Amino acid sequence: MDKFIIEGGQPLRGTLRVAGSKNAVLALMPATLLAPGVYRIRRTPNLRDVWTMSRLLATLGAHVELDNAGDLFLDTRTITTFEAPYEHVKKMRASIYVLGPLLARYGRARVSLPGGCAFGPRPVDLHLKGMERLGAEISIEHGYINARAERLRGAAIHLDIPSVGATVNILYAASLAEGETVLTNAAIEPEVTALAQMLSAMGAHIEGIGTSTLRIEGVPALHPIPTFDNIPDRIETATYLIAAAMTRGSIRVVDANPYHLGTVLDKLEEVGCSLDISGTVIELRSNAPLHASSVTTAPYPGFPTDVQALWTTLMLTADGSSRITDMIYPTRFGYVPELHRLGAEIEVVENTAIVTGNARLQGATVMSSDLRASASLILAGLVAEGQTEVLRVYHLDRGYERMEERLRQLGARIERVQTDEY
C-alpha cells in the first residue's frame, strides 16, 4: 500500500502536459475485439484501470502491451473465449465494455455483473436493454450476464438516461448488426465521440457523431486500423487547473482540449481565476481571492460529476458559501467526512454539499475512497497547514498517472511512501 505525505502551503506554478483520457481509452480498447487485427492506440495513460482492461482483454486471448511512450499495442487475432470473469470486473466497472463486442463478434458473451462502487449502486440495466433491443437474449445467472444473439439486428433504441457506458456498448454492437440502429438520447461525452470516430475509421457507418441521436448502419465486418490517437483527459485537465486555483498559483496546461471542459472553464473564470486559452494550451492564474459559486452536475456539456469533489474542495478556499449538487450520483460525497478531519465545514443534505468558504484547513491523516475523492483530498492537503497524509492512494493510481511527480514538478511538497497502514 502507498500513501502520500503532503506539506501544504506551496502555490503550484509551471507547465503540465495533460495525459491521454482514461475514460476514452477504456472505450477504445474493447473496440479492437470487433475486428481481428493489430492496433496501436497512441497517448494511452499508464494507469491501473488501463492495466485492468489490458489483463481482461488478455484473458480473452488478446495480446496487449503498453510501451513507455504511451503507445498501446493490441493484437486481437486470437480471441479464445467470450467470458469476462468476476476477478477483473470487480476491479473496474468499465470491464462491462466487452459485452457489446463479444456479442457482436461471437454471438455470445458471459460477463460478470459489476458490483457497486464507493458512490452507490451503478446499474447496467440500460446496457442490457440496448443489447436486447438489438436481438440478444439476456439472462442473469450466478452473478453473470449471459448473452446470446445468432445475429444482431438494428433497432430503434431510446436511453431513458444518457448513459455513457450504455451508449458505448450499443455503438459496438450496432456497428455489426444487420440493418439500421437509431439511438436517441445517446451520451455525447467526448469519450463517446472518440469511440464513434475510431469505429468509423474501422469501417462503421455512424451518422450524428457528437449529437444525442446516432444512426448506425450495420456492416458485415469491420477492419483493424494501424493507429488511433486517444484524446486528452478532460478530468485530469480540470484537476490540475483546480489545484493551481486552490493554491493561488498559475499553471499552463498543454496538449489539452479546452472544448472538452464544458462549463468548468466558465466556472473557474466566474470565481475569479484569469484564463488564457489558445489552441490546445490553457493558462490559469489565480492570485486574487476567489469568490464562491455553486454548481449542479449534469451530463456533458454540463458540469461533470467527476469534477464535483474537486469543486467542493476548491470552494473551501473561496469567499462565501456555496452549494454543490450531484444529479448524476446523488451519494458521491464519501470524501466529505475526510475533509471534516482537515477542518472543513461542509454539510451534506440529500445530494447537495453546502460548503463554508474561507476554511482554515489543518493537516491530518485521511483515507481515499474513490478515484476523484482521493484527488480532492490531495488538493486539500496542498493548502492545509502542516502535514497531510492520504492513505490508499491506489484509488488515485486508477486514474492519475504519477500524480505526486507531476505535482512536485509544479512546486508541491509531496512524496509517495510505502506503508502497512491502510
Ligand code: EPZ
Ligand atoms: C462513465 O461511467 C465514467 N466512466 C464515469 O467516470 C463518469 O462518472 C460517468 O460516466 C458519468 O459521466 C467511464 O467512462 C469509464 P453512466 P458510466 O452510465 O458509463 C445511471 C471516473 O471517475 N445508469 O453515464 O458508468 C447511473 O447510475 C468514472 O472516471 C443507469 O441507471 O456512467 C448514473 O446515475 C467514475 N443504468 C447515470 O446513469 C445503466 O444501465 C450515468 O451513468 C447505466 C447508467
